[in-house]
Amino acid sequence: MITKLTSQKTICNSxxxxxxGFVVIIDPGQDGVVEAEIDKNGWTPELILLTHEHFDHIDDLEQVRTKYNVPVVAxxxxxxxxxxxxxxxxxxxxILSYYKTGVIAGEKSPRITCxxxxITYEDEHEMEWRxxxxxxxxxxxxxxxxxLITMDDEYVFTGDYMLLDxxxxxxxxxxDPEAYENIAIPIMQSIPNGMKVCPGHGPSYVKGEENEPH
Amino acid sequence: MTNLEKYKRAFVLNFRVKEEDLPGLEYMGIIQWDSVGHMDLIADIESAYGIQMDTKDVLDLSTYEKGIKILSEKYGVNFDE
Known part of the structure; x- marks a missing residue:
């Protein structure tokens, strides 16, 4: 079962x-949403997978990895x-949060250091889990x-790529616009239609069944 | 490097403009100083002076001159050194 959680600060998906009863976390996100869902269900986290390093996806990383004592894969x-x-x-x-939401945060956000x-890898990696x-x-x-993180050739977790809206x-x-053009676009184009796309912001969709994302 | 030199440097490096073009420079006045450019500028200014600005001040910093005023009056940056 896959559960999608969205934190409100920057509308970021985890x-x-x-x-x-065991779970893999993809991007711990913000606002404690991951922790709350895990505790509500009594689940046991075993891995944290990261789509990328930006603060909105890792704000709760240290809290979550410490609380559950789970390794991070990036x-x-x-x-x-x-x-x-x-x-x-x-x-x-x-300021990025303001640009996205139009709301000035009541408190200054902390500088994040994780x-x-x-577990690290260079450009490609594969692993099994349950x-x-x-x-x-x-x-x-x-x-x-x-x-990009692909699961069972059925789901692809895309971070800040392949956003629908x-x-x-x-x-x-x-x-890096050049890397995007030369590396990212060919990789995204190689994802077969029918894969379920789970982006880091906005709705999930099935590749080929929605209007092509940006 | 003086505080004024640090301030100018943040603009010059982020927006690739010449020092002589800084007076009168304003947000959205050049293509480089858009919302993304603004975030980079603020990150460098905060780093240069070891401060964390309030979001309201970040938004108010809409011209080269306003930045000097905000930084000196609210964050104690001395531009007369």
């Missing part, structure tokens, strides 16, 4: 994949950028540490 570049508020973009969290991931197969491929353009931003620090 996903929980549950199997017999590509090496993502892992290296987790600890620096400039590269995880938490230095611009408040420890590196426990009968599911996860494939990872690095897809720079939005950020150097962005990856928004463009992928390439101009934030670490963005």
């Amino acid at each position: 996903y929980l994949i549950e199997e017999d 590509c090496r570049i993502c892992s290296e950028r987790l600890g620096d508020p400039k590269t995880n973009l938490s230095v611009i969290a408040d 420890r590196p991931a426990e 009968g599911h197969r996860f494939s990872f491929v690095r897809i720079p353009g939005h950020s150097p540490g962005s990856v 928004d463009e992928t931003t390439l101009r934030l620090r670490g963005g």
Whole structure:
């Protein structure tokens, strides 16, 4: 079972994949939404997978990984950028949140510094978890540490790519339009129609059954 | 580097403009100073002075001159050194 959770600060999606009471977390997100859902259901987290290093996807990372004592899986570049508020973009969290929501936050957001991931890989990786197969491929353009995570050739978790109602931003620090053109687009085009796309913002959809995303 | 030099440097590096073009420069006045450029500018200004600005001040910093006023009056940055 896959549960999608959306934090309100930056309208960011996290996903929980549950199997017999154990869960994999894809992007811990913000606002404590992941922790609340896990505790409500009495689930036991076993892995945290990251789509990329940006603050809205990792705001609760340290809290969640510490509370449940679970390892984090990320590509090496993502892992290296987790600890620096400039590269995880938490230095611009408040103003970015304002641009997205039109609301000025009551309190200043903290600068986020996370420890590196426990399990890292370069450009590609595969792993098994309770009968599911996860494939990872690095897809720079939005950020150097962005990856697509495919599960069982059925679901693809796309982070800030393949958003149905928004463009992928390439101009934030670490963005690379050339890499997006030459690496990211071919990878995204190679995803077969029929795959369920689970992006980091906005609605999920089936590739080929919706209007083509930006 | 003086505080004024640090301030100018943030604009010059982020927006690739010349120092002589800074007076009168305003948000959305050049293509580089849009919302994304603004976030980068603020990140560098905060880093240069070791401060964290309120969002309201970030939004008010809409011209080169206003930035100097906000930073000196609200964050104690001395531009006369």
